[in-house]
Amino acid sequence: MEAQTEREQSPEECWLRRLVGEWNVEAPAPDGEGTIKGRETARLFGSWVLLEGSSQMPDGSVHASLMTLGFDPARGRVVGSWVGSMMSHLWVYEGGLDAAGTTLTLDTSGPAMDGSGASADYQDVITFEGEDTRTLTSRQRQPDGAWRDLFCVRYSREG
Numbered sequence: 001m002e003a004q005t006e007r008e009q010s011p012e013e014c015w016l017r018r019l020v021g022e023w024n025v026e027a028p029a030p031d032g033e034g035t036i037k038g039r040e041t042a043r044l045f046g047s048w049v050l051l052e053g054s055s056q057m058p059d060g061s062v063h064a065s066l067m068t069l070g071f072d073p074a075r076g077r078v079v080g081s082w083v084g085s086m087m088s089h090l091w092v093y094e095g096g097l098d099a100a101g102t103t104l105t106l107d108t109s110g111p112a113m114d115g116s117g118a119s120a121d122y123q124d125v126i127t128f129e130g131e132d133t134r135t136l137t138s139r140q141r142q143p144d145g146a147w148r149d150l151f152c153v154r155y156s157r158e159g
Contacts, residue, residue, distance in 0.1 A: 012071040012078050012097055015104065016049045018128060019069070022158040025055055027151060034058035040155065047071070048080075069093070069106075078104060082124070093124070103127040113140065113150075123147065132157035 009017075025038040038055025051067040069080035075094070082091040095106035104126045112120040121141040128134045134155045139147040 010071055010073065011101060012104075013047065015097055015101060016069055016071065016078070017044070018131065019049050019051060019126075019134075020044060023155040024158060025053060025153060025155055027055075027153040029058045030151070031058075078106065080106070082108075091122075091124075095123075 019042045021042055023040040023042065025036075025040050027036045028034075029036055036055050036057055038053055040051055040053040042049055042051040044050075045068075048068055048070040051065075051069070053065040053067075054062060056062050063084060063086045065082065065084040067080060067082045069078060071077075072079045076096075078093070078095050078097075080093040082093065089110050091108045091110055093106040093108050095104060097104055106124045106126070108122050108124065109119050110122060112118040123139050123141075125137045125139065126134060127137070135152055136155070137152045138150045140150055142148050
């Protein structure tokens with residue numbers, strides 16, 4: 001497959017390229033005590049964006065993650081995956097941009113957090129707040145169909 005030039009890129013591909021760079025990461029700890037801090041490096045891999053993160057938890061442990069995102073022209077959707085060293089589930093994404101072109105919503109499913117062994121629907125919502133700040137909000141669909149935010153990570157571009 002031939003590489004696309006900048007002019008031929010879809011809005012989704014242009015949006016994904018905005019992720020490329022070095023980022024400082026900050027999020028509240030899961031127990032509400034303290035802050036998780038880390039770094040993320042996002043780079044191009046052909047038409048894919050690879051986002052490699054590492055963060056130190058309040059207990060001193062280090063967690064690593066790898067997200068892959070790309071645009072599938074046949075589906076007209078952004079596709080990808082996420083894995084983290086702290087869990088064994090492979091999260092598989094499919095999603096799209098909002099009309100304003102600032103927010104990418106990625107749908108996925110995985111184990112319910114209640115320990116029941118059931119599956120649940122989740123979304124990771126990435127929003128740019130300018131070129132050098134973005135957030136990722138992870139949320140879970142509730143039995144009534146509403147979405148409940150689980151956590152929000154803030155990214156600030158280095159430099």
